Structures are given as structure tokens and as C-alpha cells.
Amino acid sequence: MSQDAIGLTELQQDAFTELVNIGVSRAAASLRTMIGTQVLLSVPSVEIVSRKAAARLIGEREAAPLVVVHQDFEGAFAGRALLIFPQENGRELVRAVAGEELSPDEVAALEDEALAETGNIILNGCLATMANMLQRTLTMSLPGIQRGDGPRIFGTEAGDADSLVLFLYIDFSVSERDIRGYLAMLMDLPSLESLRALVDEFIARALGDLDA
Amino acid sequence: MSGPDETGRIGAEALAAAVAATRHRAGAFLAGLEHSRQPMLISDPRLPDNPVVFANQAFLTLVGYEAAEVVGKNCRFLQGPETDPGAIAAIREGLRAERVVRVTILNYRRDGSRFWNQLLICPIRDEDGRLVNYFASQVDMSHVHEAEAGRTRLADIERRLAEAQRQLSLTLSSAGIAGTWDWDIQAKRLHVDGRFAALTGLTPAPRPGTVPLAPGPLPASAFFTGIHPLDRMRVRLAVSGILGGAEVFDKEYRLLASDGSVRWVHARGRCHFGADGRPARFTGVLVEVTEQKRVEERLRIAQSAGRVGAFEHVPGFATVAASPQFCSLLGLVSARTVAASAVNALVVEGDPPLLAPDQRQEGELPPIETRVRLADSGEVRWLVRRGEAIRDTETSGLRHVGVIYDVTESKRAEVALRELNDTLEARVREAVAERERAEEQLRQSQKMEAVGQLTGGIAHDFNNLLTGIVGSLDLMQTRINEGRTQNLTRYAGLAMASAQRAAALTHRLLAFSRRQPLEARPVDANRLVSSMDDLMRRTLGERVQLEVVVAGGLWLTLCDPNQLENAILNLAINARDAMPEGGRLTIETANAHLDDAYAARDIGVRAGQYVCVSVTDTGTGMPPDVIARAFDPFFTTKPLGQGTGLGLSMIYGFAKQSEGNVKIYSEAGQGTSVKLYLPRYHGEIEVGTEERGEAPRAERGETVLVVEDDSTVRALVVEVLHELGYRTLEAADGPAGLRLLQSASHIDLLVTDVGLPGLNGRQLADQARLVRPQLKVLFMTGYAENATFGNGHLGVGMQMITKPFPVEGLATKIRSIIEG
Structure with missing residues (x-):
């Protein structure tokens, strides 16, 4: 099995994708309850890249300004989770959450609050579920909102280019709205290493369970 | 228990008597009948309408009536709207025949609820064998009967379900596509259809044309049967994700058949959650995609080998489905979905965008060539986009499906070629200019050479003439000094002759330079030619026969008659020299009209009326290359010293200066004809007679x-x-x-x-x-x-x-x- 840059085997990567898939499914279920319409989140791929590469990935896909909901997490592994939307998509999501009848002014007024709330549901649901699957616990900080382009979001301007980014491209399908977003987890190397060990345990458990 | 039709009201006494009679007949068993838990009743067919004469407590409990409500009535009060008329008829028939009746009939309780009554009716006879009573017992069979009806219905549904499944399976099978699964997570059981079973090798492959049979419930692990070892871990992880709460299952993997053949399948499934929010069922469809995989593989190889990137874009959507090659051609990190705006943002400003959402018509997308600045390196490359706008079956909107490929190299080659062409032209221009410069230099040097030759020739001629003049004058001076003045006139004459030849020479030079002062006046060419007759005969000699043909009604022309004479004489001498063995020389005059076509061929000649003087010989003629140079100054075919080569060029100069033209027609061995055209003069000839003699003297000392x-x-x-x-x-x-x-x-x-x-x-x-x-x-x-x-x-x-x-x-x- 080949290994990628930071040494995840294909199996580990698959397992990781499944973990995120479980987490995102949970988040989607929560969001579904909140919005009251069909919400489907799916994760086509997971990549582990440098912050710089992540900034580029975002940069070359999204020319428009971005809006980010971020939450820090601590526990068996620590880092910062980011939910990233093109700003327009963010508004669309706010409208989906808060109601179609809102005027643009109202959307603007509610935007940060609604995004923070929605982001919290998605990030929290996702991370908590993952932690649960890994049989660990995480504590999450309160969500924050940030705006800017790729380099700003991933802090490459600050020179903290060393840490790695677990980068996910998520398709949001919210009652036929064209909303797309990205989920990213910023983690340093020791954290990723711990995460990898946990993933190995998860793999052993997953395969063992089925054999049992 | 219904009897014959009620014909009248039963008398209370008769009823009471019948009741008493029945009780009496039961005797000691009556207590047993009354307390039995088996519902029972007795009727008396001897009374009208066969009324009830006894009902035990169990019966009353069953039907919900009081004893008083029952006794004296026919049993039909138990019947209702849905009671089977067949069952009623069966009872009636039994009573009529006075035999035992066993029937299950739908009866109604007092409260309207229904129950299935398993009814036994038995005729009771006295010692004489006469019918005295009917005994009936009822058993509530509702629970049994309902279950049976349910079973029937279930059987019916199952039959129809099986049919539907068979149909579905038939459809899926004939389409060669899919099998289905339904994993009961709680029960750890897997239900699959025949197609799934056949695909994975759970059951043997069905005979062609038949529908594979669904196996019964399987252990959950059967889901992994047949999965290729290299893919098994991956699929198991994904399934564990589903069991752990993931919603979506979407995997492609290989199946390894027992015969070693490999097939690709695409499994798409969903997890269904129970009321407690836990995963309950995992269902999905397994589609064989081997052929599709092959096609995809071929397409992928074709695309990557040809460096062709594919995309699909629904106009108006923010994202584009892209192939890895598409991304790589744009310098983007490979991804299945990219933002349309990001793609178009790479296009060099002013060039057409790669994705054109304004193309709203079905059919071919207009092919475009556009430059993009690669996202990774910033290099500018030329890309071609081709594709089609097709009607999307799902949304009924348009979908743009197309490819892009890099044409930078051919573009560069094109540019290089164009540059080469451009510079080629420039180089040709330069070479031509250089040649022109060289030719100019050559002409200049030829001119200088000619000038040298001319000055040399003139100096030579002039020296000869000067020798004659100076010598004569010298002699004259000597004679005068010596006082010998006789014969001086002879020397003066010699000097004069030399001087006149010198004058003629300079005149010729000037004619050649076309700067001779021409004294143009109206000339009658016929008269001029005729006057030269004597001179020419002497010049030409005896071996040349001269013919002068003058045209009648010849126009006048305007030119210098001395020059014309000179020209004709020159031509005649040339002609003579061309006929060393003799021949015929013809001098002809004629009116000529030069048309526009002629004028167009000869630069500097105007169309119009001319007088033509032609001099024709029967001599050696001239080849074309000699004709071409005949008018060049100093060009001569005569031996060195025999001519200056100025004759024809002088004639040319004269003709041009007189606004006429001269042409040579000649063929080697056939002779030469030179035609001199001089413009027609519309006017009268001046009749001027010049008197020669003594120089006129001053009359009043002016x-x-x-x-x-x-x-x-x-x-x-x-x-x-x-x-x-x-x-x-x-x-x-x-x-x-x-x-x-x-x-x-x-x-x-x-x-x-x-x-x-x-x-x-x-x-x-x-x-x-x-x-x-x-x-x-x-x-x-x-x-x-x-x-x-x-x-x-x-x-x-x-x-x-x-x-x-x-x-x-x-x-x-x-x-x-x-x-x-």
C-alpha cells in the first residue's frame, strides 16, 4: 500500500474518510432537524495537505470571498475545525436555516449568528461523532466567524505553515439549493500522529466487529 | 335455527308450555346445560317460527343479550348484513331435512360487533321419533377465522410481491445491471435478491434467460462474499462506517468469481435509522460496471494519452465536473469538482472563456481557442475547447459536455512559421533592395565606363579634327610669315572642313544627350526623302538598290528637318552595312495611327496620328538580343573604329525629343525594318526660301x-x-x-x-x-x-x-x- 506525504496508508485514509463520513452524516441529521428539509452532506474525498497547499486548493477553486466558521477542539487530538463557504453560499445557508421570507437586510443582520449556529451543529456533530467512533472525547470551544481568502483563513500569512490540514470537500445539498462548502481541520503533527493511532484502533475494531 | 316463516304471534301460554316441556325433557341434565361454559340453546320447531325456548348463560355472555330478549325469538336475530347467505341456506336446508348441521357463520352481537360462530345444530326426537326440539351449540371461532383470512391475504400479497420481484429481477437482469440488498442490522440478517446472489457468487449463476432465485435470509457477513481480496478491507471499513452511523455508502469494488474472472461493481446504499436513531437497515443496489469501467479506462487512457481534459457543466451552476486531465491542463490540483468561476478566472483577459453559460442552444459548442494562465506555474498556454450542449435528462436543462486540449506547441509553430514568413518577406525585400543597389552600382559604373569611353572617343575624334585645324592654321601662319599668300584658301578650307566636322560631332553628342537645339518646323517628309535621293544613291553604292515609296496625301509633321535627314541617312548607312553583298533598301513614307493599345505597350508614346518613315533592308537582320540593345548608346556590332555606336541612339533621342517613336522590326537573315514615327502637324508649310550669298551688311551703322x-x-x-x-x-x-x-x-x-x-x-x-x-x-x-x-x-x-x-x-x- 502506498503512503501519502504524511504517511497515511490507503487503508488509514479510507478509514479516515469513513470516520468523517459518519461524522458528517450525523451533522446532516442534526441540520435536517434544524432546517426541516432534506439535507444531504457527502464527502467525496479527504486529503491531508500543508496549510499552504490548503490555501491554494481553496484559492484556485473559489475566486469569491469566503466565510468561515471555526471551532477549536481539545482532547485526544487537538486543533481547529473550519467550515468554509463562499460568502454567497453562506447567505444561502442562512436563508435555508432562518427562513426564506427574510429580507436581504435581515439575512445580513442574522448572518453571523445563524452561520455560527449552523457551523456549530455541523462541526460539533461531526467532531463529536468522530471522537465517539474513536472512543475518545473532545471538548469544543465556542464557534467564531472569520472572513477572507485562502491564505488568510489558513493562516499562511502568519507564517504558521508547518502544521497540516485535513481537507475535505463537502457537497451540501440543502432542499435543492446549490450550496457547497469545505471542511478543514487544522492540526499539528503530534495531533495528527495521535489521530492516526486512534484510526488504527478503529480499523482493528471495525474489521474485528465484522468477523465476530 | 330459523324455522318456517313466522306466521303469527306465539301465544305466551304455548311458549311457557314449550319451555316447561323442554326443561322437563332435559330432566336432571338441565343444571349441566345451564352451567356449561359452552354456549348452548334449544328451540322448539313445533311452535311457529321455531322460537328459542332455552339459552344458557354462556350463550347470553357470548352474544350480549338478556334471556328475556332471546327466548321466544327465532335465532335469525344473530344474523347481520355481511352474514353469508350460503351459510343461512345451508342451515335452512338442514332444518328442513331434520338432520345435523355444522356450519361457521358470521353473527352479530347485541352491540353490533361480529364474531365467527362455529355452529352445531342437532335435531332432538322423542321416544316415538318425532322431532321435538333443535339443540344448538356455538363456538366463537373469530380468532381462528381472522387469522386464516389474514393468512389468505398474506399469501396473496406474497404472491404478488414475488411476482413484482420476479418482474424487477427480470428487468434488472435483462438490463444486466443490478442486484439489491437489504441488511437488517438489528437481526444481523442479509436479504439479497437473486441477481445480487448470482453476481457475488452466493448462488450459482442462473441459466441464461432465467431469473436468478433469491436465496433465503443470510448471515450479515454474506455481504462480503465474492469481494476481491484487494478491495475487501476497504469495503469492510465502509460498511463499518454505515454500521457506525454514516448515511451514505458509495463504493466501487471488484468481485472475484470462483472461475477467477473479475467484475467491477458499484454499490450505492443508504443507512436507515430506527426510531431510536440507531442504524436499523442498510439497503442498496449493486450494479455491475465492468464494461463501463473498461470504457472509462479506455477513455481515461485516451484522454491522458491525448492530454485531453473532459468536463461537464450545467450552465448557471457554480461547479464543473472535471477529469483529472482537465485540472492538470489548467494547472489546478486534481479534483472531481471545480468552481466554474475559478476556471474562467484563469483565462487571459480578452480571450473567450472556457465555460460559456450563455450558450443556451442545443448542439455543438462553438470551438474556441483561448489562452489560460496556469494556476500553478503562471505559464500562459493555448487551449482549445470543443463540446456539445445536450439536453439533460434529469433537469431538462442544458448540459455542456466537452473537452479541452493544449495547442500551445502548434500555436508556437504557427507563430514561428508566420514569423519566418514575415521575415522571409523582409529578407526577400532586403535581398531585392540589395540587388537593386548592386544593379544601381553596376549601372553607375557602366555609365562611368561609358562616359570614359565617350570622352576617350570624343577626345580621339577631336584630336584628329584639331590636328587638321591646327595643322592648317599652322601652315597658313608659316606661309603668311613667309609672305606666300597664294593657296592660303586651301588651308583655310581644310581647317574649315575639320572645324565643321567637329561641329557635327558635338551636334551628334548633343543629339545623343537629347539636348541638341532642335529647330522644329513643319516638314513634308515626302519632299525631304525625295531630295535625299541623289545623296543616298551616292552613299549606298551600286550594289544596293534603292527604292523610295512615298505615300500620297501624306500629312505634315513637326520636327527638325536636318535631324530627320541625318536620321534617314544614318539608317541608310546601317542598312548598307547590313548588306555587304548588296540588296534592296526601301524608304517608305506613310500616315500612321497609333492606337491606345500601342501606346500602352510603349512608355512615353501617346496614341494619335503620326507620319511614319520606314527604312527597310534585305540584309542580315538582328537577333532579338541585339534589337533589345540597339538603341543603347555606344552599342555597336561593327568592328572597333568603324562606328561610334551612337547612330541609333541618336535617332532614338531625336524621335523621343520630337514626341515620336522609333521601332525596329528584324529577323536574323530576313532583313531589318526601322520605323520612325513623327507626330502629325495640323497646319500649313512655311514657304521660306533661304537665299545664300554675300553676308548682309549693316545699313545705317546700327x-x-x-x-x-x-x-x-x-x-x-x-x-x-x-x-x-x-x-x-x-x-x-x-x-x-x-x-x-x-x-x-x-x-x-x-x-x-x-x-x-x-x-x-x-x-x-x-x-x-x-x-x-x-x-x-x-x-x-x-x-x-x-x-x-x-x-x-x-x-x-x-x-x-x-x-x-x-x-x-x-x-x-x-x-x-x-x-x-
């Missing part, structure tokens, strides 16, 4: 002002004028002459050189005319500045005389001016 910078010429002219009896004034240049002219001196005539330093002769005359409007002027000129002194351009009272001139000619001119 005063003549001579302005000449050459002192010898001035002295000579003044000498001549004194000889003729004129008084003279002299000036060496224009200004000095003008001062005299502006003074009060009496001046009858101004004789002036044209080429004077300071103020030329013409300017001098013009200024003199301001103070002396009637002043008569005679210009002396070595060559004509024809622009000013051409034909007929001289004003009234002005004339011209060409140097060198004979004394007599000068005297005649002066006289005629003064008198005129």
Missing part, C-alpha cells in the same frame, strides 16, 4: 551689344560685326550687360550667350525688356536649355543661333532681326 563670357568668341563676334559695318558694345557677363542696357546708350540689338555666369542670357533679356520693351535679342547657344528655349518659345523679336555658326549665318540672322 549698334549691337555683345554679351559673351568667352573672350575669344566675344572678340570674334565683335570682329565679324565690325566687318559687317555694325557698331558694337561689349560686356563679359550678365550684370555688366544689364548696366549697359539700363544706360541711355542707343542699342538696336542684344546678342547674348545663354550660359552666362551670374545672370543668364534669358534673364538678362527679360530684365532689359523692362526698360527697353522693343529690344531685339539674338541668343547664341552651344546647346539648348530647351525648357526655356524650345520650339517657338521665344518671344517676339527674339531669335536663336546655335554655336558654332558660320559668319554668314550670323550676319543673316542679325540682319533679319534688325529688319524684322
